[in-house]
Amino acid sequence: MNEKRSVLKQLLQVPVIVxxxxxxxxxxxxxxxxxxxxDSLQSLGVAEADQLRDGVFLxxxxxxxLLLGGILWGILGDKRGRISVLFGSILxxxxxxxxxxxxxxxxxxxxxxxxxxxxxxxxLGVGITLVxxxxxxxIRGYGTSLVAGTGMLGAVVxxxxxxxxxxxxxxxxxxxxxxxxxxxxxxxxxxxxFNEVKEKKVSRGDFLQLFSSGPQFFKYLRCILIGVPVWLVxxxxxxxxxxxxxxxxxxxxxxAGKAVMWEYVGLVVGDISSGMLSQFxxxxxxxxxxxxxxxxxxxxxxxFVPLYSATLFYGVCVLLGITAGYWALFVTIAAxxxxxxxxxxxxxxxxxxxxxxxxxxxxxxxxxxxQYGIIIGTALLSVLAIGVSLLGLVxxxxxxxxxxxxxxxxxxxxxxxxAEDTDNGVIHHLKKKTx
Numbered sequence: 527m528n529e530k531r532s533v534l535k536q537l538l539q540v541p542v543i544v545x546x547x548x549x550x551x552x553x554x555x556x557x558x559x560x561x562x563x564x565d566s567l568q569s570l571g572v573a574e575a576d577q578l579r580d581g582v583f584l585x586x587x588x589x590x591x592l593l594l595g596g597i598l599w600g601i602l603g604d605k606r607g608r609i610s611v612l613f614g615s616i617l618x619x620x621x622x623x624x625x626x627x628x629x630x631x632x633x634x635x636x637x638x639x640x641x642x643x644x645x646x647x648x649x650l651g652v653g654i655t656l657v658x659x660x661x662x663x664x665i666r667g668y669g670t671s672l673v674a675g676t677g678m679l680g681a682v683v684x685x686x687x688x689x690x691x692x693x694x695x696x697x698x699x700x701x702x703x704x705x706x707x708x709x710x711x712x713x714x715x716x717x718x719x720f721n722e723v724k725e726k727k728v729s730r731g732d733f734l735q736l737f738s739s740g741p742q743f744f745k746y747l748r749c750i751l752i753g754v755p756v757w758l759v760x761x762x763x764x765x766x767x768x769x770x771x772x773x774x775x776x777x778x779x780x781x782a783g784k785a786v787m788w789e790y791v792g793l794v795v796g797d798i799s800s801g802m803l804s805q806f807x808x809x810x811x812x813x814x815x816x817x818x819x820x821x822x823x824x825x826x827x828x829x830f831v832p833l834y835s836a837t838l839f840y841g842v843c844v845l846l847g848i849t850a851g852y853w854a855l856f857v858t859i860a861a862x863x864x865x866x867x868x869x870x871x872x873x874x875x876x877x878x879x880x881x882x883x884x885x886x887x888x889x890x891x892x893x894x895x896x897q898y899g900i901i902i903g904t905a906l907l908s909v910l911a912i913g914v915s916l917l918g919l920v921x922x923x924x925x926x927x928x929x930x931x932x933x934x935x936x937x938x939x940x941x942x943x944x945a946e947d948t949d950n951g952v953i954h955h956l957k958k959k960t961x
Contacts, residue, residue: 541660541714542669545653547707548616549677549854552649555623555642555700557681557790559588560765561783562693569693570631580632587636589882591643596878597733599648603870604731607724608656609716611648611870613708619645620704627694627701650677651874654857659717659866663927666858667810671801674854678797681790685783719931723866728933730867733875735934742934744921746872749860751918753880755818758911759850761884762891762904763828764789764843770829771839773900778836788840789847796851801858808926810859811919814852818915821849825908829901853877862925865934887911 563584567577595615603611622642629635654670661669688696723730736746763770764786771780796817804813828842861873887907894903 539660540710542657542672544612544707544710544714545657546673546676547710548612548649548653549673550680550683551616551619551700551704551707552646553677553680553790554684554703555619555646555680557786558684558688558696558700559584559639560786561684561688562696565688566635566693567632570629570635572632584632584636584639586885588639588643589885591640591645592647592878593882595644595647596651596875597871598644599652600871600874601731601733603648603652603655603874604867607716607720608652608659608870609711609714611652611874612656612711612714615645615648615652616704616708616711617645618642619649620701620708622701623697623704624701627697647878648874650854650857650877651861651872652870654854655861655870655873656714656717658858658861659719659869659930660715663929665805666862667801667804667855667926670854670858671798674797674801674851675794677854678790678793678851681793682787685787688783719866722931723933726933728867731871732868733871735868736872745863745923746876748918748920748922749856749863749872749876750879750883751914752814752818752859752922753853753856753877753915754883754911755821755915756850756853756856757880757883758887758908759789759821759846760786762887762907763825763846766891766900766904767839767843769900770904771836774829774833774839776836776839777834780836780839785840785843788843789850792844792847792849793851793853794847796848797854798851799848800852800855804855804926809924810855810862810926811922811924814856814859815916815919817849817852818912818919821846822908822912824849825905825912829905829908859922859925862928862930863923865932866930868934869930 563581564577567580568574572580599611599615602614619642622638622645626635626638626642629638653673657669657673658666684696684700687699691699729735735742737743765782767785768780768782800813800817803816804810807813824842824846828839828846833839833842857873857877860876861869864872890910891903891907894906897903898906
């Protein structure tokens with residue numbers, strides 16, 4: 527009993543709670559635009575025929591911000607510290623969202639979606655990095671599950687907030703939540719692991735170092751590939767659920783916003799359960815493989831089993847959300863793969879590059895749809911996305927229980943005496959001998 531209380535006490539530390547709430551705000555905003563897109567564009571006087579074009583433009587603007595911000599905040603997280611990123615990212619996001627409620631044309635809208643994307647990009651990766659570094663390695667999975675489960679609720683809240691208020695007010699609420707979170711972060715302390723590295727003469731946040739050798743690059747690439755099915759579900763299967771539902775001849779039309787909401791209900795369950803299972807099996811890789819393969823089976827059900835009923839269709843959306851709910855676990859794997867001097871860079875860029883994979887998947891979806899129809903086309907794209915994730919697991923290091931107090935190879939200055947560990951690609955720093 528005392529041991530359980532001790533674990534609970536460690537999980538409820540301020541940095542863990544603040545990281546969880548930061549991810550909540552992140553997901554709230556990412557899904558909010560998709561939910562209010564039509565209403566907001568109508569309010570701005572965009573003709574119905576132009577709403578799809580302008581909507582794609584705005585989504586791409588936000589995605590460009592996420593990609594740029596992922597690199598920016600990751601580098602700053604390793605150079606300046608995890609806490610400075612958590613302050614800067616939420617401040618930029620909050621001000622952009624509040625201002626977003628006052629836009630009068632699509633150009634202004636796009637600029638603010640880009641800025642908000644830059645701000646949001648730092649939340650998950652740096653939050654997971656901080657949680658992974660401050661918690662004991664034996665309970666790290668529980669902490670990241672708490673962050674993810676709380677964060678995914680942001681999508682559900684966004685759905686109901688948008689249903690109750692105008693689109694302008696929903697952006698005000700998102701910005702206000704960010705400012706409240708900013709006040710909470712005053713009490714957050716820096717990672718002790720990072721503080722130790724900060725005192726050493728090492729290169730930190732060198733993004734190009736990830737491409738300095740074949741093994742280093744492929745380790746980084748594997749971290750990205752294993753997350754692709756998560757965004758297949760969110761960016762393709764849920765976004766285009768009305769068209770898929772129509773092709774399946776369901777009894778009533780499918781609402782994309784409702785499909786996304788039910789998927790995120792599943793994601794809450796999936797993110798919590800995946801972390802728990804990784805603790806039970808004492809393995810990250812086994813759990814990711816289990817969720818990806820189960821997800822593959824459910825995609826087949828989603829596309830080929832005659833459900834007929836929209837209710838059953840939404841039920842499958844929940845199940846797909848559960849199997850895609852290894853999002854935080856995959857970010858945790860990325861954080862655990864790399865040394866302290868590159869950890870925030872990796873953990874922040876990896877999820878944003880996975881989000882950016884939609885820029886590849888969408889054209890492929892349209893191409894396959896034109897060639898083979900929407901059902902077969904979606905199935906082909908799903909095979910590719912799931913295939914690359916399973917390929918990414920091949921050769922990946924198991925990181926459960928791994929000590930994170932290490933540095934990446936090639937990071938030390940000449941003043942240090944180094945001993946290379948060629949098996950895991952890290953460098954252990956030894957004190958200089960005095961004569």
